Amino acid sequence: MTETSDLGAHAFNDPAALWREIQVAALEASRSQPLLADFYRYALLDHSDFASALAVVIAETLSSTHISYASALAEIRAVFAENPLIVESALDDLRVLLQEDAAIPEPFTPLLYFSGYRALQCHRVSHVWWATAKKSMASYLQFRCSCTFSVDIHPAACVGKGIFIDHGAGIVIGETAVVEDGVTIFQGVTLGGTGKLDGDRHPKIRRNAFLGANAVVLGNIEIGEGARIGAGAIVTKRVAAGVTVVGLPASAR
Template identity: 40%
Template sequence: MGIPNPALDSSLHNSECLDPIWDAIRKEAKLEAEKEPILSSFFYSSILSHNCLEKALAFALANRLQKPTLLATQLMDTFFNVMKQDKGIQQSIRLDIQAFKDRDPACLSYCSALLYMKGFQSLQVYRVAHALWGQGRKILALALQSRISEVFGVDIHPAAKIGDGILVDHGTGVVIGETATIGNRVSLMQGVTLGGTGKETGNRHPKVAEGVLIGAHASILGNIRIGECVMIAAGSLVLQEVSPHSIVAGVPAKVIGRVHDHYPSLTMQQGN
């Protein structure tokens, strides 16, 4: 569950190949439109009228984030232009949506992640904002960060570095600071904070390695490393580095056990 598919990975790097994720999304949209005719126009405008996943995603995000002074057409053009020029973002989109489909039992289909799940949507807007930040377009990147926070209740600084195959479950209240890094295949529940400890400047936020599962409303503060495949219990306050494959809990958090699953972020078993 959640392990990258070699066929999918190869298709991400070859524009001549079919796109199995996009094919599945279109199939789902057609079936849903048939089952709920009242939504047929919605599915057509959101998915079936587009020729690729990037266009459909840009459309969905632009319509969620638009406001009178930030037009949907402008946002859609910006999102799509960034996505189509960045192979890394194209891969991240597909690995993220697969993560939601595999790990979140509330995610009934790829369509539901794309159209309804604010954890997925906010993560994809962050990816565009991160690319813009790297291009020196920092004002626009920060404007998108602000808009994500207003609409989704998720605050991710565009300078943060986030890997692929990420699940942001529910999303509400998630805060990720400017110098935070998150490895591949990490799962974060609602209310997670990757923050600083005060007014320090420079490299001041956590570094979360691959395969980590962070429970709801856990706070990880300071420039500390969370090792591979760690499980952090809900409500924990983590102020010190955590060695790989540890289970930590409490305020402040202490090691209470060892992880037996290779990737707790994939199994999502928080009761170990």
């Protein structure tokens, strides 16, 4: 993650400019890959803004043999209308990925192809439903995400913005977990409990912390701002801000 995307710097802080960059890239891609032209038109080129395309992404996950795509799309659009922060947070997540992930070939890649990014945006909707007494809808969307992306985020978990999720597969985030802005989460991370059946029982991950692949953080403990948890570490005790821990059990380095 030492390189940056070729996306124009002006676009990162301007949603309209970023959306234009995405559509330009999609048009070029559809011309160079004609077999995907209809897909790019459906997913990106026929939309007036990022929110419209994002609604389709989430509706595709929500829809099933039991919920029609049209009904799902209408429901997601209604959630967006009442909760604009969902779209703003999704844009922040996208900006972080475009700035930090050298493996992204096009500015639309996370929106269309990254399971972690897509699952996180679905979580934002399920979180709203959980908080507004639509728990059955929230649980259904969580289930669909788990089946589709192998990412299991409880609808009640609080997740900030500007989140960098790399790969995504196998991530589990428990009910009372908190993930603040700017956190990096690699595949296989678990933010779990220790067997307690009620109360506040999951980790609190503070701003700009880093969770390496397959790291396991258990219990109502704090991972401080800017702390780094090494790949495969098992953490059951508080980690102070800025500290790096590795190993089984995790210890400071």
